[in-house]
Structures are given as C-alpha cells and as structure tokens.
Amino acid sequence: xxxxxxxxxxxxxxxxxxxxxxxxxxxxxxxxxxxxxxxxxxxxxxxxxxxxxxxxxxxxxxxxxxxxxxxxxxxxxxxxxxxxxxxxxxxxxxxxxxxxxxxxxxxxxxxxxxxxxxxxxxxxxxxxxxxxxxxxxxxxxxxxxxxxxxxxxxxxxxxxxxxxxxxxxxxxxxxxxxxxxxxxxxxxxxxxxxxxxxxxxxxxxxxxxxxxxxxxxxxxxxxxxxxxxxxxxxxxxxxxxxxxxxxxxxxxxxxxxxxxxxxxxxxxxxxxxxxxxxxxxxxxxxxxxxxxxxxxxxxxxxxxxxxxxxxxxxxxxxxxxxxxxxxxxxxxxxxxxxxxxxxxxxxxxxxxxxxxxxxxxxxxxxxxxxxxxxxxxxxxxxxxxxxxxxxxxxxxxxxxxxxxxxxxxxxxxxxxxxxxxxxxxxxxxxxxxxxxxxxxxxxxxxxxxxxxxxxxxxxxxxxxxxxxxxxxxxxxxxxxxxxxxxxxxxxxxxxxxxxxxxxxxxxxxx
RNA sequence: GGUCCCAUCGUCUAGGGGUUAGGACACCAGAUUUUCAUUCUGGUAACACGGGUUCGAUUCCCGUUGGGACUACCA
Numbered sequence: 001x002x003x004x005x006x007x008x009x010x011x012x013x014x015x016x017x018x019x020x021x022x023x024x025x026x027x028x029x030x031x032x033x034x035x036x037x038x039x040x041x042x043x044x045x046x047x048x049x050x051x052x053x054x055x056x057x058x059x060x061x062x063x064x065x066x067x068x069x070x071x072x073x074x075x076x077x078x079x080x081x082x083x084x085x086x087x088x089x090x091x092x093x094x095x096x097x098x099x100x101x102x103x104x105x106x107x108x109x110x111x112x113x114x115x116x117x118x119x120x121x122x123x124x125x126x127x128x129x130x131x132x133x134x135x136x137x138x139x140x141x142x143x144x145x146x147x148x149x150x151x152x153x154x155x156x157x158x159x160x161x162x163x164x165x166x167x168x169x170x171x172x173x174x175x176x177x178x179x180x181x182x183x184x185x186x187x188x189x190x191x192x193x194x195x196x197x198x199x200x201x202x203x204x205x206x207x208x209x210x211x212x213x214x215x216x217x218x219x220x221x222x223x224x225x226x227x228x229x230x231x232x233x234x235x236x237x238x239x240x241x242x243x244x245x246x247x248x249x250x251x252x253x254x255x256x257x258x259x260x261x262x263x264x265x266x267x268x269x270x271x272x273x274x275x276x277x278x279x280x281x282x283x284x285x286x287x288x289x290x291x292x293x294x295x296x297x298x299x300x301x302x303x304x305x306x307x308x309x310x311x312x313x314x315x316x317x318x319x320x321x322x323x324x325x326x327x328x329x330x331x332x333x334x335x336x337x338x339x340x341x342x343x344x345x346x347x348x349x350x351x352x353x354x355x356x357x358x359x360x361x362x363x364x365x366x367x368x369x370x371x372x373x374x375x376x377x378x379x380x381x382x383x384x385x386x387x388x389x390x391x392x393x394x395x396x397x398x399x400x401x402x403x404x405x406x407x408x409x410x411x412x413x414x415x416x417x418x419x420x421x422x423x424x425x426x427x428x429x430x431x432x433x434x435x436x437x438x439x440x441x442x443x444x445x446x447x448x449x450x451x452x453x454x455x456x457x458x459x460x461x462x463x464x465x466x467x468x469x470x471x472x473x474x475x476x477x478x479x480x481x482x483x484x485x486x487x488x489x490x491x492x493x494x495x496x497x498x499x500x501x502x503x504x505x506x507x508x509x510x
Numbered sequence: 511g512g513u514c515c516c517a518u519c520g521u522c523u524a525g526g527g528g529u530u531a532g533g534a535c536a537c538c539a540g541a542u543u544u545u546c547a548u549u550c551u552g553g554u555a556a557c558a559c560g561g562g563u564u565c566g567a568u569u570c571c572c573g574u575u576g577g578g579a580c581u582a583c584c585a
Contacts, residue, residue, distance in 0.1 A: 011585050046584055111583085127512045128581075161583055179515070188513050188581095196583040203585050227514055227580040252516080253578070259521090261578070305522095308534090312523055316533050335516095335523080338578060342521050345535045355548080392547035402547095417545090464544040471545065479546030 004036025005217045007072075008062075009207070011043040012054035015280035015289060016061045018341075019222065019254040019263060022306045026251065027220045028067045029307075029329040036217070040072030041210060042083045045200045052283055061277040065299045066322055079214045084206050091201035094209050094239060095162045095194050103238040104194060106150055106160045107131075107141040130190035133168035162195040164204075164235065172230040177218075177249040177331050184230040192231055204228065208235040216246045220331075223338075224262075226250045249331050252310045253338040263341050265289065273343040277302070296395025298357075301350040309339040319352060351394045362386035362399065369400030375407050384489055388481040402480070406489060409498055410476025413506065417472045422506055425461045426469035432459065433470070434499040443492040445484035473502030 008024040010016060031038040040062070042055055059074060071077035081087055098104035109117075114131070117139065121129040136143055141163070142150040154160065166189045174182045194205040201209070211219060229248055236245040254263045257271060268275035269289075277299075278291035292302050304320050312335075313320070313328040320328065354362070363382035370377050385406055386399055393399060433455045440447060452470075456463045471483050474495060480486065487495045 009585095013585075043585065049584065107583095114583090129512095130581080159583095163583095182514070184514070190581085193583050198583075200583090202583070207585090222579090223515065224579055224585090230514090250515085255578075257521085259577075308522065310522090314524070316524085318534060337516050339523090340521060342535070345522065348535055389547095391549090462544090467544060477546090481547085483545085
C-alpha cells in the first residue's frame with residue numbers, strides 16, 4: 001500500500017473556520033492512524049484576498065487543538081516551499097506543458113467580452129453559459145487566432161489567461177472514497193482558467209500540481225469541491241499523472257443549526273456561539289469574533305465534538321481522546337449527509353471534559369479569570385474552589401462567573417429566596433449562628449455544620465428551614481456548591497461579616 | 511435554470527430484506543442531593559412520499575418531494 005501522505009491546505013483569507021478544523025482533523029487522524037505524514041500547505045494564490053495574520057492564526061489554531069504538522073510551512077520538508085505564492089515558476093512550467101501538448105490554450109478575452117458572451121447565451125435560452133467547447137471558437141483565444149497573432153499579443157504584453165481545453169463530450173468518472181462512483185459529462189465542465197492574468201495559478205492547477213509533486217495519497221476536503229473534482233481528474237490525465245492520482249474523499253458539510261445551508265459566521269453571531277477556534281480580530285473592520293478557546297471550551301472537547309460531526313466509531317463510546325480517535329478512525333465510517341451544528345452537544349462534551357480534569361489543572365482557569373479582575377488568590381484556594389465547583393460547570397470561565405462570591409461579598413440578595421425563606425426563624429438562627437462562628441478562629445466544613453446543628457437544636461428550629469437563608473446571606477444566590485465547604489473556604493471572619501451584613505441590610509420580618 | 515451530492519427520533523447517529531429500529535445530546539418525570547448542579551432510573555420521539563423487486567421492505571432499484579453544494583482570472 002502506498003505511503004499515506006495527506007495535506008490540509010487552507011487559504012489565508014481570514015480566520016480558520018471550524019469546518020476547516022474538522023477537515024484538518026480527519027486528515028490528521030488518517031495520517032496518524034497509518035503512520036503517514038500530515039502536511040500543511042498554504043494556498044495563497046489569490047493575492048486580492050490575502051489577509052495579514054491569517055496564516056499565523058491557522059498555525060496557532062491547529063496547535064491549540066493538538067493537530068501536529070509533520071511537513072509544511074514551519075515544519076519544512078522535502079518539498080519546499082509549502083506556500084503556493086512561492087511556487088509560481090512551478091505552475092508556469094506545467095501550464096506550459098499543457099499548452100505544448102494541446103490541452104490548454106491562451107485566452108485574451110476581457111471581462112466585458114466574457115460578460116457579453118454570458119448574456120448572449122442567456123438570451124438564447126442556453127442552459128449553461130460557460131466558456132467551453134461550445135463557445136470557445138467564438139472567443140478571443142489562441143485557438144481561433146493565428147499563432148503569429150497570439151505570439152504578437154503576448155510579446156506586446158497583452159493580458160491573457162491560460163485555459164484548459166475540456167473535450168466537448170465524454171464521461172469523466174471519479175471514485176470517491178465516501179460517495180463511490182461519481183460521473184459527470186465533460187460537456188458540463190467549462191474551460192477553467194488555469195493561470196490567471198497576474199501570473200498566479202488558480203486553485204485547480206496549483207492543487208493538482210502540488211498534490212502530485214508532494215506525493216499526496218489522499219485528498220480529504222469538503223464537499224464543496226466535489227463538482228470540480230472531475231476537472232481535477234482531467235488535469236491529472238492530461239499531465240500524465242493518472243496513475244499517481246490521489247484518492248479522493250469529499251466530506252459532508254457542516255450545516256447551520258436550523259439545517260438550511262453551510263454553517264457561516266453570521267449564524268454563529270446570531271445564535272451566540274463561536275465558529276472559530278481562537279479569537280480573531282478582522283484587520284480590516286477591526287471586528288472581533290470570539291473563539292472557542294476564549295468562550296470557555298477545552299480543545300479536547302472541541303475535537304471530540306467535531307470528530308463526531310460526520311463520523312462515528314460504530315460503537316457506543318462517546319468520549320474519545322485524540323489517541324483513541326486515531327485508533328478508531330476510518331474513512332469508511334464517514335457519513336454522506338451534511339451534519340447540523342448543535343452547540344448544545346459541544347457544551348455537553350465540554351462539561352464532561354471539565355469534570356474529568358484535576359483540580360490543579362482547573363485552578364489555572366480560575367486563576368486566569370482572577371488575574372484579569374486583579375484579584376489575588378493562592379493556588380491552594382483556587383484548587384479548593386474548583387474542586388467543589390467542577391460538577392456544576394460548563395465552561396472554563398464558569399469557575400469565576402459562578403464563584404464570584406468567593407471573592408466578592410454579595411451586594412444584593414436573591415429576591416425569591418428572601419421572600420420565601422427570610423423569616424423570623426432565619427433571623428434568630430443566623431444571629432445566634434454568627435455569634436458562635438465568631439468564637440471560632442478557624443472554620444472547617446465539619447465545624448460549620450456541627451455548629452449549625454447545635455444552634456438549631458438549641459433553638460428548636462429545623463436546619464432545613466433556614467439553610468437557604470444562610471446561603472443567601474453568604475453568597476447572595478439561591479444555589480451553588482456545598483455551603484459548608486463554601487464557608488470553610490471563606491473563613492470564619494468573612495462568614496460572620498457576611499451574615500451580619502445580611503442581618504443589618506435585610507428587613508427584619510415581624 | 512443547469513450539473514453534482516444527500517435523506518433513520520428536534521439534533522448527532524447505529525443498524526439493516528424478517529429487529530420491541532439501538533445509543534448520545536436536548537426535553538419531560540421520578541429518586542438521591544435539606545438548594546442548585548452532578549449522579550441514577552424511567553419516559554416522549556424517527557426510517558420523507560409513491561412505485562417496483564421480493565413470501566416479506568425502513569433496508570435493494572426507479573421516480574417524486576425536500577435539502578444542500580457548485581455554477582469567478584475565490585479557494
């Protein structure tokens with residue numbers, strides 16, 4: 001079997017879309033599974049859409065999610081350079097080869113002329129308006145002009161493109177690993193531009209040339225490429241590389257949550273979830289798009305979630321580490337239908353991964369949040385807080401968001417709890433309780449509980465009746481982690497002060 | 511419009527000529543937790559439609575419908 005060599009080949013036109021991350025992931029899983037090579041190639045042949053910082057963003061995103069690059073930009077390799085803009089002469093050479101062998105030709109048509117052609121065909125009621133065998137002889141190209149004329153035009157510096165001469169008819173077959181046999185009649189394919197007038201190749205040429213030169217074994221990419229895949233087959237054929245042609249696998253698309261259409265940044269904004277792995281600030285608009293990382297997602301959870309969007313192991317296991325994914329992965333088990341993006345499932349995965357982490361590891365997230373708020377906290381205390389909170393947390397920032405009361409005394413109290421539970425009994429117990437706690441110089445959860453029981457027993461009031469009042473006086477909220485542990489972390493002085501404050505602030509019920 | 515791709519619970523999906531059509535998320539109910547969350551138990555919920563093929567189709571074939579992608583000197 002041929003050595004597995006796959007590539008992830010994004011273009012640096014902005015932040016890396018989450019669908020791109022999944023494509024990269026599937027490539028990576030296949031490579032690792034078969035001890036192959038994962039290549040990162042940058043497809044920057046469109047100079048007009050180049051976005052500064054995008055390449056760096058791609059690298060950082062892949063690094064964050066744990067997709068390691070064996071070969072390509074930064075990693076280097078035997079097929080350098082891995083940035084298509086730096087491979088210009090290579091494409092030119094092969095375009096020339098196609099011209100020499102009669103499979104491609106020069107075209108001098110202006111945009112206006114192309115436009116006119118389309119309008120003409122449209123008016124005539126033609127089902128497709130393309131530059132093809134049916135129309136090329138009416139256009140301004142080296143097929144209709146004399147050789148001298150073509151040479152003269154080129155020498156005079158007239159703008160031209162190189163187009164592929166697609167045959168008028170004939171079926172083109174493509175064996176897709178996911179979709180099986182796909183066939184298209186070549187009459188449906190237009191004479192695609194191979195080299196643009198700026199001297200850069202188009203995706204079609206660059207992609208085929210590089211995949212061949214880099215000895216790529218499998219092209220795993222999104223389904224949006226399926227319609228142009230037959231064209232690529234034609235290119236391999238005309239270049240004489242059909243035997244070395246990689247195998248194709250066109251991945252199902254990631255769909256909007258409501259199911260209609262490709263997942264886009266717009267949907268994410270509207271529905272309030274991220275679509276990029278990392279924060280991204282658009283250099284043109286200055287607009288910030290939130291990343292999964294900054295939204296509180298763990299990379300392992302994101303990967304697990306993404307892996308299951310379009311693929312499944314066939315078992316009932318849901319939680320997979322990267323190693324387990326590599327072990328279980330196979331192209332055969334990739335589905336054909338588009339997968340809707342369900343952020344709730346992503347949240348569930350995140351919760352699972354968060355719960356499984358050590359307090360030590362989790363404390364870093366809390367400490368980060370605290371640092372941003374300029375609040376001091378020891379590592380030990382942070383670990384303790386994370387320990388009692390991790391069962392109730394969905395995002396990394398929830399430790400801070402739902403645990404603020406560990407650092408800031410409540411400024412207001414939950415009204416519902418006050419209305420229902422703040423009564424004469426509560427005031428009696430809390431008054432006595434704070435006096436007892438005040439006598440202690442160190443407070444443990446056990447001590448807090450024992451003291452509370454003693455106080456309530458002496459007063460003949462059920463503990464359960466006033467517990468909510470105690471919680472609200474200490475945290476301000478109606479719910480939260482174990483209250484006794486919370487008090488232990490807060491310490492006796494703080495507990496007393498908070499109860500006193502509640503007693504003083506809240507109306508004394510009659 | 512044309513070409514291509516796709517179709518199992520609301521969502522991600524397993525399955526496959528004869529099954530009580532399985533799991534997970536979400537949702538609902540109960541138990542535990544003196545709160546909330548966690549956890550556990552249970553529940554609601556699907557083979558788009560019409561023709562074939564067949565003793566028998568949700569599964570295979572064809573069509574319809576629906577959805578999607580592509581249709582640039584963008585990738």
